[in-house]
Amino acid sequence: MSHWICSAFILDPPRSCWQADLNFCRSFCTKERSNMSLLTHVLACLFGMGSWVTICGLWVELPLIVPQVPEGWYLPSYLSVLIQVANIGPLFVTLMHRFRPGKLNEVAVIYFIVSFGTLASLLLGFFWKETVVVQGVLRSVPLLLLTFFISIVDCTSSVTFLPFMMQLKPEYLTTYYIGEGLSGLVPAMVALIQGVGVMKCVNGTQNLNLNETAQLQGRNESAEPLDYLVPHYLPAKFSAEAFFFFLAAMMLVCLVAFLLLNHLPAVTRERSVSRSRRGITARNAKAPERKPMMDSIKGEQKINSKFGTGTYSWPQVLYIFVILAWANALTNSVLPSIQSYSCLPYGNQAYHWSATMASVANPVACFIAMLYSQRSLVLMGFLSAFGSLIGMYIMGMAVLSPCPLLVNDTSGVVLIVAAWTVFVLTLSYVKVMVAVILRDEGHSALVWCGAVVQLGSMLGAVIMFPLVNVYSLFSSGDPCNTKC
Numbered sequence: 410m411s412h413w414i415c416s417a418f419i420l421d422p423p424r425s426c427w428q429a430d431l432n433f434c435r436s437f438c439t440k441e442r443s444n445m446s447l448l449t450h451v452l453a454c455l456f457g458m459g460s461w462v463t464i465c466g467l468w469v470e471l472p473l474i475v476p477q478v479p480e481g482w483y484l485p486s487y488l489s490v491l492i493q494v495a496n497i498g499p500l501f502v503t504l505m506h507r508f509r510p511g512k513l514n515e516v517a518v519i520y521f522i523v524s525f526g527t528l529a530s531l532l533l534g535f536f537w538k539e540t541v542v543v544q545g546v547l548r549s550v551p552l553l554l555l556t557f558f559i560s561i562v563d564c565t566s567s568v569t570f571l572p573f574m575m576q577l578k579p580e581y582l583t584t585y586y587i588g589e590g591l592s593g594l595v596p597a598m599v600a601l602i603q604g605v606g607v608m609k610c611v612n613g614t615q616n617l618n619l620n621e622t623a624q625l626q627g628r629n630e631s632a633e634p635l636d637y638l639v640p641h642y643l644p645a646k647f648s649a650e651a652f653f654f655f656l657a658a659m660m661l662v663c664l665v666a667f668l669l670l671n672h673l674p675a676v677t678r679e680r681s682v683s684r685s686r687r688g689i690t691a692r693n694a695k696a697p698e699r700k701p702m703m704d705s706i707k708g709e710q711k712i713n714s715k716f717g718t719g720t721y722s723w724p725q726v727l728y729i730f731v732i733l734a735w736a737n738a739l740t741n742s743v744l745p746s747i748q749s750y751s752c753l754p755y756g757n758q759a760y761h762w763s764a765t766m767a768s769v770a771n772p773v774a775c776f777i778a779m780l781y782s783q784r785s786l787v788l789m790g791f792l793s794a795f796g797s798l799i800g801m802y803i804m805g806m807a808v809l810s811p812c813p814l815l816v817n818d819t820s821g822v823v824l825i826v827a828a829w830t831v832f833v834l835t836l837s838y839v840k841v842m843v844a845v846i847l848r849d850e851g852h853s854a855l856v857w858c859g860a861v862v863q864l865g866s867m868l869g870a871v872i873m874f875p876l877v878n879v880y881s882l883f884s885s886g887d888p889c890n891t892k893c
Contacts, residue, residue, distance in 0.1 A: 457588020459663020466596035495560030526562035534653035568859035590771030734865030742869030774837035796835035812893035
């Protein structure tokens with residue numbers, strides 16, 4: 410109420426009003442608007458945190474889960490396949506926007522998937538250790554099934570959360586991306602506090618097999634056991650069940666934030682201001698905006714066809730989407746699939762610091778984009794090339810595993826941690842650049858933005874899965890005994 414009173418007072422102050430009172434009211438209203446803006450930024454960030462928090466949380470918890478399930482270290486491979494199959498969710502949403510524009514209630518879809526993700530995360534805390542006999546073999550069916558469900562939720566968020574942010578002013582899109590970056594950082598920090606994967610090397614014994622023993626006896630050599638080091642993982646400070654309940658709480662926070670973004674009066678006024686700025690032009694452009702990039706263009710319009718506001722030509726649109734797919738393929742599937750091979754030869758601490766700093770780099774890149782927003786296609790290409798070069802170094806170290814460059818040198822540890830940090834920082838900034846550009850081009854542009862994000866991630870996973878799991882092109886060394 411005070412918002413409207415102050416607005417009227419500033420626009421049409423009483424004639425008897427002193428200048429000091431007018432200045433005071435202006436100051437008060439400016440502060441009130443600033444508070445509303447801050448609240449909307451916080452809610453947009455919390456909403457973004459729910460986008461990938463469950464899948465990111467599941468991945469960082471794997472060192473604690475794997476020893477307790479029958480799949481063992483094959484579990485990450487199964488999870489990768491399930492996550493890609495879960496792209497049926499964004500595929501359905503994208504096809505609905507393409508062939509039945511306006512028929513899909515975006516807000517209702519978000520309410521459903523976030524509520525469903527909260528329930529699935531809660532059930533994961535109760536049933537992740539349960540097993541079922543499938544064709545005579547124990548399988549973690551509840552874990553795999555619930556992982557598939559939360560994968561559908563997270564994948565579908567890419568094509569629903571982003572278009573919803575069109576309702577708010579452009580600066581809130583960058584805040585949303587900060588929240589999306591925190592969806593990976595927060596679970597990683599909680600896992601570090603939990604003590605997941607903390608390892609130390611302890612003395613052990615290695616017995617030679619009978620053939621080796623016979624050979625030694627034939628050469629009159631001692632067949633006594635050889636001393637060696639074995640990795641010993643320290644117990645976690647709290648259980649995996651508690652961690653999954655934490656993930657469910659994070660999804661519940663996302664649901665509450667979305668509820669407030671839709672119904673809180675302060676946020677509604679923020680959304681109304683955004684709409685009023687677009688004015689009649691936006692309303693008149695509503696119908697063609699639904700599928701501006703995919704409509705078939707006939708005749709002479711085909712050569713000069715553009716999408717959204719007409720700022721970019723079709724070659725530029727293709728360029729933007731190719732870079733978006735490339736950046737997401739590298740950051741979401743290609744290099745994460747070989748992170749352990751590139752980091753573990755340098756030690757367990759190098760691996761944990763690389764994973765943590767990469768998680769930090771994502772929201773930092775979004776924060777930089779908030780302060781220094783750019784739309785230059787040339788800069789986008791330069792940053793993509795630079796990030797790809799850093800990615801080539803990381804890939805090279807993974808190929809050379811278990812004996813990469815500078816493996817026994819502190820500088821090697823520093824380089825690999827810095828490489829992962831700069832790689833994620835650079836390409837995360839590129840992704841925000843693309844989102845800011847497409848946000849200006851309309852709702853449909855952001856729908857296709859989410860679809861291309863998932864397509865790039867899926868293609869990267871499809872390429873890397875056989876290379877890592879079938880053809881075994883990468884080798885992991887013993888963290889305690891590998892000598893180079």
